[in-house]
Amino acid sequence: MNILLFKDTEIEGTRLKLADRRAEHVRKILKLSPGDTLRLGMINGRRGTGRILSVDEQQVELEVSLDQEPQPEPEVSLILALPRPIMVQRIFKQAATMGVRELHLIRSRRVEKSFFHSPVLQPEKIQALLIEGLEQATDTRLPSVHVHHYFKPFIEEVASTLAGRKLLADPGARQSLPEVFGTVHPAGSGDDSGGREGENRPARAPSCPVVLAIGPEGGWNEFEIEMFARLGFAPFTMGPRILHVDTAVVALLAQISLLQDLNR
Template sequence: MNLILLFDEDFIAPDRVRLHDRRLTHMLEVHKPEVGEQLRVGLLNGAIGLGRVLSLSAHEAELQVELDREPPAPLPLTLILALPRPKMLKRTLQTVATMGVKELWLINSYRVDKSYWSSPLLSEQSIREHLLLGLEQAGDTHLPEVHLRKRFKPFVEDELPAICTGKRALLAHPYNASPCPAPADEPTVLAVGPEGGFIQYEVEKMLEAGLSPIHLGPRILRVETAVPVLLAKLFPLPT
């Protein structure tokens, strides 16, 4: 946890917060601050700054906070991802939040097992929890927006063309594709398939919606590896 995320309900005064939950546990076990020390803090969907420890016990911590800076800039990216298996979904949610993705669409595909859609990890609370972990790691505060689409064809035909309008629209696909383009700080749509990739029908529907296929070379990567590699190659490093 490189940033302690604060919520509106933590505030007991305009510049003072009280913490009782896992954030307190993390402070005690990892940061181990003394009274008077400062820690990095940020208000969810708001500014970041420093929190000075006023009091600390096994049951609660009280911090005086000053939020005076903007969080890191988001990636200008809409990420469309075939729903990963549950174990991979947890890591992927944290990774995309850490890397600055602010809009994520989880969609169905022929190779997505139907049971994945019944996973408790898709509950609003669980998704939020893993996104928060990613934000804390990155020192960010702005929570990504996640959309779930259980039907592939209606999404690709009715929603995807509008999502792609005016953007660099790319489909990560290892076959009959162009090399990954050079980094560019421009609005982008990126679609990434499931393990085994999108089937040919799905690829054709995405091409019809306006996406262009790209590849990362001859090696076939797992989704959890391909996503951060693609983001690192498609966007310039922040200054």
């Protein structure tokens, strides 16, 4: 836990009283006493410092000062064919750590229907995992998570409204991520295969939103790829190595974050 997070409903003025695992963390892991300070943040709000007023077996009381900006807002919307429960659990936490704006878990032909009934998808469970991820990243912005039981309505009613560079991870694709993203290759490399999508990019984009879709371990089927393509999703390959979906999520969020920085 690199930041202690609380809800706006938990604070009274500048006083915060904790009696759950966070109080235990302050007592047993951080071993703080009155007068000590720690980093904290309001969920979906600002960050700052908490000064310990009192610590006892029942509760910890803090004086809160929210004098720091939140982390920069993540600019990735992630669409994910619902992975199996053990994976999705890890992904909630890691996606929150890496930073995503919203996460859409969707049905696809190669997703087992039973995955949708996993207890991991209970809203309280999801929120607990996201908060763990934010606590690691020192972020306060809770990604929104949406579960879609049907593919076609998701594409037609939701995916069609998402704004940004639309990217589809597809092992059968021929272009690489930087090629479809539109990064200019280093000068003098003599390679002009990149930049195809980048020709209309403004010289200095103030923001660079991305919508990234990652398929199930068996891949999207042809119909699904076609539906994404109609919305303007550009398919790209991650190369010859096959990654588990949780590894792919971290790897792609990291690569997109780098490409976003290069394009700013």
